[in-house]
Amino acid sequence: MAADHSNSKEHIPVFIDEVKFELASRHALGAQLRALPTPPLGPELDLWLEVAGPKDDELIRPESNYEVRPGSKFYTAPSTINPGSGSYVHS
Template sequence: MSDTPQNVTGGANRPDHPKHFEIKIDRTHYRVDDAVLTGADLRRLPEPDIGADRDLFEVVPGGSDLKIEANATVEMRNGLRFFTAPAQINPGRE
């Protein structure tokens, strides 16, 4: 877990899109240049990628966290936070 933002570029070095966004996934900082990313894009940011065995959620302060599906689009803004959780929870045997 690093506090140093990791640069992720996605063709946003165009003159019409100079802004970048600081976000977090599982407490790791990332700097993204695209204004909109898909759930699949977000899952590819960490190294290694977030596997299919985990779900990705956007933290919604004061509300219910939002599960981000692979084909969902997410508008980037500074301070967005995401976390992962096991996709399937085994409560154990009795």
């Protein structure tokens, strides 16, 4: 007889900047993924899904729906990179 899993909750482990979080479903909006850290990711940061192999990493858009695999690795990066705005002074 098959086990009844109707009341069991699925926990999908994902990592954002190497910190483990758990999702209750394999499907999540980008906004839900951005809300996992405390505090949630602000508009100054982009969230990216690390893609293995030669393909480009995937930008996670807040309004888009994603199928999340257990162990998925995400990372953050500044939304805008302005190479002339740093405080580095070459001497």
